[in-house]
Amino acid sequence: MTIRTQEEIVTRIWALRANSGDAFGFREEVLVEALDLDHAHQVIAPRHSAEWNQRADHESYARDYLRFAIGKIIDHRGNSASRSVDKLGELAWLLGRDDIVAAMDHADYPMYGAPKVKAFADGFGWPFLDDLDGDGRLSLARMADGQQCDPPGCERGCAD
Template sequence: MTIRTPDEIVARLRAVRAASTDMFGFREEVLLEALDFAHAREFLPPEVTASQWDQRRWRRHSDTDTYARWYLTFAIDKILDHRGNSASRSVEKLAELAWLLGRDDLASAVDEADYPMYGAPKVKTFADGLGWPFIDGLDDPDVRQMLTRMAAGLECDPGGCTRGCRA
């Protein structure tokens, strides 16, 4: 279920483009994929057809909530893997997913949260804001501890990270 209407999403897309703050297009990507072809058309290359678009948009996800839950897990994996660029992308996409879910307050909170440790505090803000598990789905207590530390802005290992934790 997408809380925002297609017209609201189109207006947000136009605003994101006009602001020129979405340097790599991650926010735009989430918003665009939430639209049907008729509403997305103005943002697509002219050669993209309706059937091509239908195959592209949120391929594995039936609605915004399902996509956001899947993407939260994906973002946590990127944090744990110490993937800087992927983690940054995840944070921006989660902020737009919060907006799509009608949570302007949460989108702002994610944007305003600190970024250290691959955005773990931001991703935790997103999960907590929706009442979704952040570490509950992780079976390994060492991994749970690592993610908890990173969400607090600390290196993953109290003895020092050998994988590249960066504030």
């Protein structure tokens, strides 16, 4: 996969800042790690240059982060799941997949963003695993359809 150009990434970071479209900086974090040092200097303060690391393989990171995001959905972690959706959306953009960004934007957010994360996985053709908890009732697929994870009633916090 080909990632966006350095100039496109810098422009997107400035646009996110101008529109307050990334209140907690999760999207920007993904983007800054895609920049080389010269371009990173355009968007990070010099005092932070020592902390900056460039990520080399964004596709592997996206695959790993998808698994992480699914874990946050299964664990009913609201804030972490929201952060995961933001980061996955930015990874899709970074990897040049505007179709996936649009699918994620179109998907609803119930059940800890499961429909959005499923749109990401489906767009790349990567597995969206239907992991089950110990008693076999927790269903990620149900959550992606906007339903409770456990048909009799979720004890972890999700609701229809």
